[in-house]
Amino acid sequence: MTEPARNRVLGIETSCDDTGVAIYDSEQGLLAHVLYSQIETHKQYGGVVPELAARDHIRKVIPLVDAVLNKADCAKESITGVAYTCGPGLAGALLAGSAVAKGLAFAWGVPAIGVHHMEGHMLAPMLEERAPEFPFVALLVSGGHTLLAQVESVGKYTILGQTLDDAVGEAFDKTAKILGLGYPGGPAVAKAAERGDPNRFTFPRPMINRPGMEFSFSGLKTAALNIAQKTELDQQAIADIACAFQEAAVDTLVFKCKRALVHTKSKRLVVAGGVGANLRLREQLKTMTEQVAGELFFPRIEFCTDNGAMIALAGSKRLHQATPDLAFQVKPRWSLEDLAPV
Numbered sequence: 001m002t003e004p005a006r007n008r009v010l011g012i013e014t015s016c017d018d019t020g021v022a023i024y025d026s027e028q029g030l031l032a033h034v035l036y037s038q039i040e041t042h043k044q045y046g047g048v049v050p051e052l053a054a055r056d057h058i059r060k061v062i063p064l065v066d067a068v069l070n071k072a073d074c075a076k077e078s079i080t081g082v083a084y085t086c087g088p089g090l091a092g093a094l095l096a097g098s099a100v101a102k103g104l105a106f107a108w109g110v111p112a113i114g115v116h117h118m119e120g121h122m123l124a125p126m127l128e129e130r131a132p133e134f135p136f137v138a139l140l141v142s143g144g145h146t147l148l149a150q151v152e153s154v155g156k157y158t159i160l161g162q163t164l165d166d167a168v169g170e171a172f173d174k175t176a177k178i179l180g181l182g183y184p185g186g187p188a189v190a191k192a193a194e195r196g197d198p199n200r201f202t203f204p205r206p207m208i209n210r211p212g213m214e215f216s217f218s219g220l221k222t223a224a225l226n227i228a229q230k231t232e233l234d235q236q237a238i239a240d241i242a243c244a245f246q247e248a249a250v251d252t253l254v255f256k257c258k259r260a261l262v263h264t265k266s267k268r269l270v271v272a273g274g275v276g277a278n279l280r281l282r283e284q285l286k287t288m289t290e291q292v293a294g295e296l297f298f299p300r301i302e303f304c305t306d307n308g309a310m311i312a313l314a315g316s317k318r319l320h321q322a323t324p325d326l327a328f329q330v331k332p333r334w335s336l337e338d339l340a341p342v
């Protein structure tokens with residue numbers, strides 16, 4: 001195995017509706033990061049419109065590259081590699097970032113490396129001062145994924161369980177829509193839940209009576225729909241449904257995380273991905289890990305959701321695996337278990 005040499009990587013994230021660009025130095029850590037959120041573009045449609053996402057990325061990537069070089073106060077000549085998200089995600093959005101990354105790498109005479117978006121999320125806690133050591137159990141919770149993985153080292157992942165239907169972020173987004181809370185749904189549901197009564201409505205705790213570490217979240221969304229149809233949706237009812245939904249989603253995640261720690265005899269739990277920004281989830285996971293004398297690690301809130309910093313970091317770990325050719329291929333579907341170890 002070759003050890004990565006010192007490097008300074010520009011990372012570009014364009015898998016969905018955030019354009020993120022960052023610079024990570026293997027010795028100095030994160031030098032700077034910038035983010036452009038497309039929320040305003042997609043808001044009027046109630047969700048992400050893939051074509052608009054791709055076009056917005058094309059408009060924003062280069063200005064953000066200039067901005068991040070400026071912010072980090074570093075010359076482009078000091079960049080030794082360019083990392084980009086090549087999957088999973090929206091094909092057009094991925095293509096936008098990949099093409100710019102490959103073009104920049106060619107122009108600068110440095111290698112380019114395609115990064116797995118979920119590996120980026122999983123390594124994001126390593127951007128923090130209190131970074132987890134390997135091995136650990138990772139809970140990845142985003143708009144497209146919900147899975148528990150055993151992580152031995154960078155690239156050595158065993159999936160312990162994943163969702164059989166909707167991702168938990170997707171369930172938050174759909175519940176937000178049902179309640180008229182709009183897009184992006186997760187933060188809106190969490191905000192409404194703050195004023196809610198968790199006991200007025202009853203939601204199921206899917207899969208907790210079954211062995212294993214699989215999840216299922218489509219039933220929670222259906223429960224939200226059924227309750228919403230039978231209830232007059234005033235502000236209090238919306239808050240109460242949001243709160244009971246969030247409690248059920250969080251309980252289920254915490255339950256399976258505890259099982260994963262016991263199953264793997266691990267003490268370290270890492271939480272990453274957009275739903276990792278949910279404060280109730282963070283609080284409940286903290287309580288659970290304390291009960292089992294374990295340790296909980298998560299990225300700061302802004303590095304839970306999509307960002308360039310996690311892609312620059314993952315790219316820095318994998319830069320030595322870059323190939324010199326100009327070809328690139330995006331992978332809208334791509335399993336974490338298919339990654340090569342570092």
Ligand code: KG4
Pocket residue numbers: 016141142143144145168169170172173184185186187190273274275276277278279304305306
């Ligand atoms: O990781 P991410 O930014 O993008 C994907 O890779 O999917 O995750 C986005 C997901 C969305 O479903 C969003 O509603 C959810 O994360 N999310 C939240 C919160 N912030 C973002 N869900 C619950 N509570 C939050 N505070």
Ligand code: ZN
Pocket residue numbers: 117121142143273274305306
């Ligand atoms: Zn993501």
